[in-house]
Amino acid sequence: MGTAKVRRYQVPVFRVTEARGESLVPGTGQQEVELVFDALGDPGRRALVASVAERGTATATELASELPVTRQAVAKQLGALADAGLLRATRVGRETRYAVTPQPLGDAAEWLVEMGGRWDDRLAALGRSLARARAAR
Amino acid sequence: MELHVERDVVFPAEPDEVWEALTDPERLEEWFATEVELDARPGGEGIFRWGDGEERRAVVREAEPEERLVLDWDDGGEVVLELEEVDGGTRVHVTETSPQFAAALELHALAWAQPRYAGTRYRSFA
Numbered sequence: 001m002g003t004a005k006v007r008r009y010q011v012p013v014f015r016v017t018e019a020r021g022e023s024l025v026p027g028t029g030q031q032e033v034e035l036v037f038d039a040l041g042d043p044g045r046r047a048l049v050a051s052v053a054e055r056g057t058a059t060a061t062e063l064a065s066e067l068p069v070t071r072q073a074v075a076k077q078l079g080a081l082a083d084a085g086l087l088r089a090t091r092v093g094r095e096t097r098y099a100v101t102p103q104p105l106g107d108a109a110e111w112l113v114e115m116g117g118r119w120d121d122r123l124a125a126l127g128r129s130l131a132r133a134r135a136a137r
Numbered sequence: 138m139e140l141h142v143e144r145d146v147v148f149p150a151e152p153d154e155v156w157e158a159l160t161d162p163e164r165l166e167e168w169f170a171t172e173v174e175l176d177a178r179p180g181g182e183g184i185f186r187w188g189d190g191e192e193r194r195a196v197v198r199e200a201e202p203e204e205r206l207v208l209d210w211d212d213g214g215e216v217v218l219e220l221e222e223v224d225g226g227t228r229v230h231v232t233e234t235s236p237q238f239a240a241a242l243e244l245h246a247l248a249w250a251q252p253r254y255a256g257t258r259y260r261s262f263a
Binding site for chain 2: 111112115116119120122123125126127128129130131132133134
């Protein structure tokens, strides 16, 4: 299987709407957006998506070789990312090879996912900061 | 089109402790951004820098101590932080509103029509 480095992204066509909570991408319901939120809510999984993207395609074994985690743990996370539509899984012999799905979400929905992830990280850090300040009193 | 990200978290801390962490630049550097300058009074300015080179500027629209802080980002977005004393601590409700997406729609459509290297879109998540 060749590793296509260059891929063509589809031109997004999303409805411009003022309504909150409406579907942002044709054929992408709120439920799918939430799946993506969950999948990218974890910094480790976000880093995995980035690693797969950098390599073009990757298997759990390849990714685990450069991470301090087991192959099984990586495989589980990759499976969750594939379920959310962020990675595409292709079976090659005994291994599953993953690639980043081109443009699973529109630009607007991507903002939602990225900003949501940032606030999750920030609020966790705020909690630690408050605990430290209290301990120092 | 505007989008909203909302989060609601209860911290085991008094509202004054949380307010300090939300408004004191040194405390903000512990959780919000890498480098922070902020005058947390209505009309005051804020500059936030992150390790990856990103910089965002804001103006304080509202600052009700221990209750409500509203920042207007210079890209048109805003962030509202609301505090409420509850059993066991302080509830922090965050609402970040995106800039308008509609105006940029055509440009993005053009940009996306070009081939890109895999990974470009996701690097910011890492």
